[in-house]
Amino acid sequence: MSDRPLLEVRELCASYDRSQVLFGVTLTAPPRGAVAVLGRNGAGKTTLLKTLIGEMRVGSGAIVFAGRDATRLPTERRVRLGVGYVPQEQGVFGRLSVRENLEVGASASGDRRAIDWVLSMFPKLGQRLRQPAATLSGGERKMLAIGRALLSRPKLLLLDEPTEGVWIGVIEEIAERLRALVKEMSIVLVEQHLELAVSVADYAYVLDRGRVALEGNSRSVRDDPRLLQYLAP
Ligand SMILES: Nc1ncnc2c1ncn2[C@@H]1O[C@H](COP(=O)(O)OP(=O)(O)OP(=O)(O)O)[C@@H](O)[C@H]1O
Numbered sequence: 001m002s003d004r005p006l007l008e009v010r011e012l013c014a015s016y017d018r019s020q021v022l023f024g025v026t027l028t029a030p031p032r033g034a035v036a037v038l039g040r041n042g043a044g045k046t047t048l049l050k051t052l053i054g055e056m057r058v059g060s061g062a063i064v065f066a067g068r069d070a071t072r073l074p075t076e077r078r079v080r081l082g083v084g085y086v087p088q089e090q091g092v093f094g095r096l097s098v099r100e101n102l103e104v105g106a107s108a109s110g111d112r113r114a115i116d117w118v119l120s121m122f123p124k125l126g127q128r129l130r131q132p133a134a135t136l137s138g139g140e141r142k143m144l145a146i147g148r149a150l151l152s153r154p155k156l157l158l159l160d161e162p163t164e165g166v167w168i169g170v171i172e173e174i175a176e177r178l179r180a181l182v183k184e185m186s187i188v189l190v191e192q193h194l195e196l197a198v199s200v201a202d203y204a205y206v207l208d209r210g211r212v213a214l215e216g217n218s219r220s221v222r223d224d225p226r227l228l229q230y231l232a233p
């Protein structure tokens, strides 16, 4: 297996209109395993994922995916190359049932067997196939959003706060699935729940006002006394 990263992000800068949010972010993700992105509210975590999927224009810097320059590729080209994205909010069609949400995703990728794979991973969804997605619990909705992103069988999954708004009893269930997924794919995991992030990701980056302030093995980052100042509001 090659040691070459699947994702290489170099000196990435991005702005909303005139307000710059990312200031030279450099990070890599291996073909298997997760890297965590930590940081307080407003640090730029969601903005970073939006630049990686192509929803946000890159000001300068480079995004290299599987050895190919993806910096300016439109979102659907990135998806076809193998990038999946689970946004912090939404990610499902509320008025459609669980089954319809999965069918829409599978018809886009043309891989209907992927639905069975997703349901085997999240059996709870199988019990709710006819239920409108808007009426799912927070945890079930996150599972559906993750499931939808998996339908295109991504090589790299960008996950923005998969446990936000999820009841504590279900968080561990999601964490367990993520620990299984990283055996076969790469994940960039934005997560507020520090212990969960450490249990899924081997490596962590801490963003502070749009810059990587701290990085390293996820356990050493968790135990670093400087972490507190970067996570404090
Ligand atoms: N559409 C937008 N227009 C202008 N500024 C924005 C927009 N979206 C986000 N920002 C600003 O960019 C900065 C980074 O926001 P971002 O959503 O990336 O942070 P985050 O780390 O994901 O925060 P959270 O933990 O709250 O999700 C914030 O100052 C935010 O106010």
Ligand SMILES: [Mg+2]
Pocket: 045, 046, 047, 088, 160
């Ligand atoms: Mg965010």
